[in-house]
Amino acid sequence: MTTKLILSTQNPFIRQLVQLKDKSRERKKTGTFLIEGEREIFLALKGGYELETILIYPELFSLEQLNNLTSQQTNTIEVSKEVYQKLAYRDTTEGVIAIAKSKIHQITNLNFKTNKPLVLVAEAPEKPGNIGAILRTADAANVDAVIIANPKTDLYNPNIIRSSVGCVFTNQIATGNTEEIIGFLKAQNINIYCAALQASENYHTQNFTKPTAIVVGTEATGLSNEWLENSTQNIIIPMQGEIDSMNVSVAAGILIFEAKRQRNFK
CATH class of the missing domain: 3.40.1280.10 (SPOUT methyltransferase, trefoil knot domain)
Structure with a gap:
């Protein structure tokens, strides 16, 4: 599992994820969405969803916890507190956010x-x-x-x-x-x-x-x-x-x- 580090909220990738969080149009266009929280990610994996990337704020969620959560070979990015707060939807959170592929619900x-x-x-x-x-x-x-x-x-x-x-x-x-x-x-x-x-x-x-x-x-x-x-x-x-x-x-x-x-x- 390779790990990258992003510290700036102005990083283009992070700005794209903010759009993914806020805009239904962006979710539909990319076929992806954000999942915040350990339990929610666990249930998504149980439901057969494919994760593209996982972002963690190491002070709240460790790589060891991530390894226990999923065995999927997923890109992992460590982020700063400011970046995590920019992406998080909830006030109380656990330090982990996943980018997942949408399913077709016909x-x-x-x-x-x-x-x-x-x-x-x-x-x-x-x-x-x-x-x-x-x-x-x-x-x-x-x-x-x-x-x-x-x-x-x-x-x-x-x-x-x-x-x-x-x-x-x-x-x-x-x-x-x-x-x-x-x-x-x-x-x-x-x-x-x-x-x-x-x-x-x-x-x-x-x-x-x-x-x-x-x-x-x-x-x-x-x-x-x-x-x-x-x-x-x-x-x-x-x-x-x-x-x-x-x-x-x-x-x-x-x-x-x-x-x-x-x-x-x-």
């Missing part, structure tokens, strides 16, 4: 290991924090796939990585537009249960033991008509307070774990 790449998959679909989620929370829920429930319809941000936004605690790497994820996702689900004979207020039945009265997609929309606008027109059944979580909606990640958790309960948490 709907046709999904591979189910069961004939009764449980899929979570989120339409047009805007807030990276909500997407991260949804991915943590999906990981906790070990769903077969997460599908994001009409995404408003790229999956490798550093706030999604942070808020998902690396679960963006442990879930099987696909993205696409609503039309192609509905077509895919129907072709796979997966029942579509849409969380919606219109023509709904209480969620716990439904049978989620068959091939199931649970679909959630945004708190502001809900799901598009296209989903409602193609729904096997609209479902609702009964509200007992003054408002008629809850945070999308909370709703997704309630619905997914009801499905897991019915499946005896298999």
Whole structure:
């Protein structure tokens, strides 16, 4: 393992990495992104991601720790405190950042290991924090796939990585537009249960033991008509307070774990 040293924040390579951290356009153009933190890098490796380069701030993260983290032959760069702080996204951090290659998340790449998959679909989620929370829920429930319809941000936004605690790497994820996702689900004979207020039945009265997609929309606008027109059944979580909606990640958790309960948490 060869190690280089970069001390200046004005180094052209470091300036390029700052763009990679801050700009979705740059991540898409290069097909790479940054991963910050030991646990997140470990989960990315577990999820089959390829690392191009690892940067460490030696006072916080040693070469010995790096050797314990990965056996991949990866370029290693030691950086100064100023360089590390320029690249780090979190206030509290561990001294290690990786440059990783993005994966392609096409709907046709999904591979189910069961004939009764449980899929979570989120339409047009805007807030990276909500997407991260949804991915943590999906990981906790070990769903077969997460599908994001009409995404408003790229999956490798550093706030999604942070808020998902690396679960963006442990879930099987696909993205696409609503039309192609509905077509895919129907072709796979997966029942579509849409969380919606219109023509709904209480969620716990439904049978989620068959091939199931649970679909959630945004708190502001809900799901598009296209989903409602193609729904096997609209479902609702009964509200007992003054408002008629809850945070999308909370709703997704309630619905997914009801499905897991019915499946005896298999």
